[in-house]
Amino acid sequence: MRHDTDLGRALGTLLSEARHRCGISQARLADRLCASAGVATVTRHEISRWERGERVPSGFWLGWLALSLDVPVAALERAAAADRRTRPGPALGRWRLVQPGVYARVPGTAAA
Secondary structure, three states: OOOOOOOOOOHHHHHHHHHHHHOOOHHHHHHHHHHHHOOOOOOHHHHHHHHHOOOOOOHHHHHHHHHHHOOOHHHHHHHHHHHHHHOOOOOEOOEEEEEOOEEEEOOOOOOO
């Protein structure tokens, strides 16, 4: 496990590097996650989206990722929180950030 080099790194980079250290493919990681969590909803495509920074996994998946990749969950949580802070909110222009992870509709904007 690495603790010192994980600070300030993007979550996707941490996931990709940890997966490569384990010598497994995105498909194999998805299989491990589904088997461990008992939920068959993660595919290699989702792993790819997480690694490219297109999406940020929920706290539920961060715990399973930490276990599957032998990475401290705290490092993944820090990186995920940092990624969420730098991501644009949903439906730019119609929503505003109230607090991390909480958005409110901007008055006077129509629902999509």
